[in-house]
Amino acid sequence: MATNHKVVQLFDAPAQRHDPVACDNCSLHSLCLPLGLSNHDLTQLDQIIDRKERYQRNEVLFRANTPFTTLFVVRSGTFKTTVTDSNGHEQITGFYFPGEFIGLDAIYTESYQATATSVETSTLCALPFDRLQNLGADIPQLQVNILRRSSKELSNDKSLMVLLSKNNADAKLATYLLSLSARFQERGFSATKFRLSMPRKDIANHLGLAVETMSRLFSRFQKEKLITVAGKSITLLDLPKLQTLCDH
Amino acid sequence: MATNHKVVQLFDAPAQRHDPVACDNCSLHSLCLPLGLSNHDLTQLDQIIDRKERYQRNEVLFRANTPFTTLFVVRSGTFKTTVTDSNGHEQITGFYFPGEFIGLDAIYTESYQATATSVETSTLCALPFDRLQNLGADIPQLQVNILRRSSKELSNDKSLMVLLSKNNADAKLATYLLSLSARFQERGFSATKFRLSMPRKDIANHLGLAVETMSRLFSRFQKEKLITVAGKSITLLDLPKLQTLCDH
DNA sequence: CGCGCGTTTGACATGACTCAAATGCTGTGG
């Protein structure tokens, strides 16, 4: 088995299959920065990457308003980013799965804009930004790849904004589930059966809904045979119908 | 006078003051790509920029799902981007003011993710992306600047997501008004008195509210002496109180 | 086994949407 945990962590498998010490044999290769880089350039990139140890649940990776030094790429597990308003109310601005970048929005301001926390046991790669920029001056393709990642996150965020401006809870949840589905599929996992690594409370917060509404939605969607949920595992039964729910 | 229009267009002034034909003497210089570039590099950048003619109200700049070729920078006026779901319902994903980039989210997908439309009479600079990339290979600082712009928009979008997940209309409008205020101030305009170039309907749509709710909010905010509105012009009277409204 | 937290379910209040209509503004043509 790929893991010795009692419960198979959805995203541990690919990272551990090869136990990557280099980008070269990382299963996330094609989702990440190495894309299109020569072997020589890849070796240079490899040398500046710090492969951090394991994060347990709810450990803080960095805090909002601290100096930006490092970009992170999730290798396994899940992270979330949160901002806290002056009332102390927390708002989750994003979940991050393997191959996704954390901290891109801090490049401009040179300080992290949100607090990043692990949602479950997770690992990641750390890319010191100054060294990455030095490298980028010699490897234009690397700069392009970083920009492309940033563009991709922009594109995601726009979709999320559309999701959030829907004034209909059904549409919000349906859209969110399909977005998860697409991201999992992109990573070689099932598009219809996956594990919700984050608690209901976090999904609700992220979607701007009350936990109770979330829970009721899960129940109703199940009654309507759109999904089946059992604790953290979920199966999407009727993708087309979920799709139509998205459009109000 | 800087303009011969009957009504002074808020953002016409700076663009017309110097009537820029080159980045060098453009008043948006410091907000835009030229930042930190040598004169030599700037000349090269200048040469690939196409300074488009004037757009009238409600003209389409590009449509969603068409091939991405060009980044745009607003020189004067306002643009908006919209996505349309399969029900034909439009959602405004962003407004763009002078010095802001349109199309950054299309770099990854290589097709525009939204339709861009002028909100009022506007002008812009067009940057062919392939030529920009060629130039970037020789000018690392240019690549960095583009990435920084992209990062800045990410940062903006995250804020907007926080705004949209608020389930309280007062907070949404207050946050939005303060965000406009900050952007105007950044461009050297008053932080408390400005013109809403977009119709109420568009603001409502952008914030995920009904037009009627928007209108009622404006009325109530006025009654509570937080703002004064007269048609398209608005004055923020009580920034601190607006600020507290943002936090639910 | 029992505690605590995450989740579910119920009852109720309320804020925002919908529908409807009045009013105001803008641009156009006579």
Add this chain to the structure above:
DNA sequence: CCACAGCATTTGAGTCATGTCAAACGCGCG
């Protein structure tokens, strides 16, 4: 210059979805 058409904005009344409060339930962890 005025009249009018069309659209944007405002205001009102009523409904409904979602939030809030409260309590029960169940699962995981110590």
